[in-house]
Amino acid sequence: MLKLTVLLLTLLGIAKTGWTREKFTIQVNDGNAFGAILKADPFTKINDGYYYFGTESLNWYEAYEKCRELDAELVTFETDQEFDAVTDFLTTNGSQQMYWTSGNDLGKTGTHRWFTSGQRISSLRWARNQPDNAGQKEHCIHLGYIYANSKKFELNDRPCSEDGNSLFKYICEAPGLETISIVVWK
Numbered sequence: 001m002l003k004l005t006v007l008l009l010t011l012l013g014i015a016k017t018g019w020t021r022e023k024f025t026i027q028v029n030d031g032n033a034f035g036a037i038l039k040a041d042p043f044t045k046i047n048d049g050y051y052y053f054g055t056e057s058l059n060w061y062e063a064y065e066k067c068r069e070l071d072a073e074l075v076t077f078e079t080d081q082e083f084d085a086v087t088d089f090l091t092t093n094g095s096q097q098m099y100w101t102s103g104n105d106l107g108k109t110g111t112h113r114w115f116t117s118g119q120r121i122s123s124l125r126w127a128r129n130q131p132d133n134a135g136q137k138e139h140c141i142h143l144g145y146i147y148a149n150s151k152k153f154e155l156n157d158r159p160c161s162e163d164g165n166s167l168f169k170y171i172c173e174a175p176g177l178e179t180i181s182i183v184v185w186k
């Protein structure tokens with residue numbers, strides 16, 4: 001009798017598991033988790049990021065608008081490794097141009113933040129004596145060969161607009177990627 005009861009309970013248990021089993025499970029992973037082939041044109045893949053190098057010379061606001069038209073934003077360097085990867089790409093390609101980033105201190109003079117994330121800029125890639133807010137009117141951040149004797153790309157603050165010497169090319173960065181997978185019982 002006891003054996004029969006145990007057998008019945010076991011069968012009931014198995015059946016119950018079957019009934020409550022979830023039909024599918026959704027999983028979200030950072031990045032392109034399974035290496036799917038993406039059509040990213042006109043963006044160029046550099047490490048895990050996708051970038052667009054704008055060739056027109058524009059003020060900071062116009063450059064931002066151009067990036068928004070591409071559903072992107074001016075570039076944000078979360079890490080100096082990202083800065084190095086992007087500037088290595090430019091160097092390899094033979095560029096020594098000036099390019100706008102999303103960085104600025106428009107909100108509070110002297111507090112430089114990445115506009116896409118609101119995070120403080122902790123970069124070690126500032127040019128010597130920069131940011132200097134020269135003439136109290138430099139609030140937008142670009143990269144380039146800042147001084148006549150510069151040997152690499154570095155960051156500097158410049159007037160965001162209304163200055164004929166502050167019309168730069170720009171780098172847009174596409175939003176990050178997530179992979180969503182759905183697992184189902186077949």
Ligand SMILES: *[C@@H]1O[C@H](CO)[C@@H](O)[C@H](O)[C@H]1NC(C)=O
Binds near residue numbers: 094095
């Ligand atoms: C890379 O070099 C090519 C050939 O000179 C040029 O057409 C292109 O605009 C360059 N791209 C960048 C991002 O500098």
Ligand SMILES: [Ca+2]
Binds near residue numbers: 049075082
């Ligand atoms: Ca970035």
Ligand SMILES: [Ca+2]
Binds near residue numbers: 134157
């Ligand atoms: Ca400056």
